[in-house]
């Protein structure tokens with residue numbers, strides 16, 4: 770069960786969204802396991818979860834009271850987070866309160882546009898989170914009707930700095946430039962990072978790897994011991 774999409778923005782204000790995802794080939798990429806991660810996030814005080822693929826969104830929605838930010842990663846390069854209207858509608862129909870989609874302005878498959886995704890998702894009764902890498906992309910996404918703008922793709926798409934930590938400068942610049950809520954996402958590794966993101970203007974904070982990725986976390990410890 771999810772909260773009504775209209776209440777989502779208020780629900781996540783000043784709070785944590787936990788990303789419950791696993792890369793292809795990872796042992797955690799198992800729907801029942803991802804549902805358990807979502808339930809753990811709920812028990813731990815998250816306000817919402819973020820999840821990939823319609824079947825996972827549907828399973829989490831059925832098992833967990835938290836609203837779901839759904840996406841559908843398809844393809845490995847270029848626009849691959851919810852690339853088309855078809856992907857976006859499948860995620861909305863699976864029960865997502867919010868559909869997250871790439872809003873970098875790079876060419877999309879099928880000639881779809883971000884504005885087209887916004888219109889289709891709104892018609893389906895869900896909200897849209899624009900995943901951006903730069904200030905200009907966030908400004909444009911807000912103009913095109915995004916309900917929230919997230920820094921998800923900073924460090925992963927052209928025009929953004931590659932860095933170890935979160936892009937909190939982008940959070941701050943977006944929060945100053947647009948009226949829609951800004952979500953801090955990407956490489957937020959500590960509670961201090963999360964608190965700083967809110968202090969710099971984020972409406973909400975998404976944390977994935979630092980909470981839900983034991984394979985990646987084990988790798989960092991193994992590397993620390995000189996045993997990568």
Ligand SMILES: CC(=O)N[C@H](C=O)[C@@H](O)[C@H](O)[C@H](O)COP(=O)(O)O
Pocket residue numbers: 788790840921922925954955956957975976977978979
């Ligand atoms: C770049 C990209 O594809 N990001 C994805 C977006 O859904 C996820 O793989 C990330 O885990 C999520 O953004 C949270 O970030 P972090 O795991 O760094 O806390």
